[in-house]
Amino acid sequence: MGVPRQMLLAKITASGLDFLESDGGLGAILNVVTVRFEAETLRALLSEKIQAANIPQADKDTLLSKLQTFSSDILKAIIVKLIEKGIEKPEQLAKLVEMIWKM
16 A cells, blocks of 8 residues: 655745744744734823822822823833842732733
């Protein structure tokens, strides 16, 4: 009986070899996902957190007023700082990631 002729003629492609690499191959490195948030989305997220904060209403009003004047660059800088703070406390970051994962 032997091996079917189609099996003898089969050739693996570069993508197939890449897939077989133990590290995920070049595809794992090149298939980068970029996440972008619009300034208004960031503003809304920060506003929600300010409203939920346990601080006096006058402080909330001041923060919310300032938040409306921030450019997208300032909002980006704030988010980067918040992420850096999360990374400084990896145990809290791990809990947050775990909580989000369960959603």
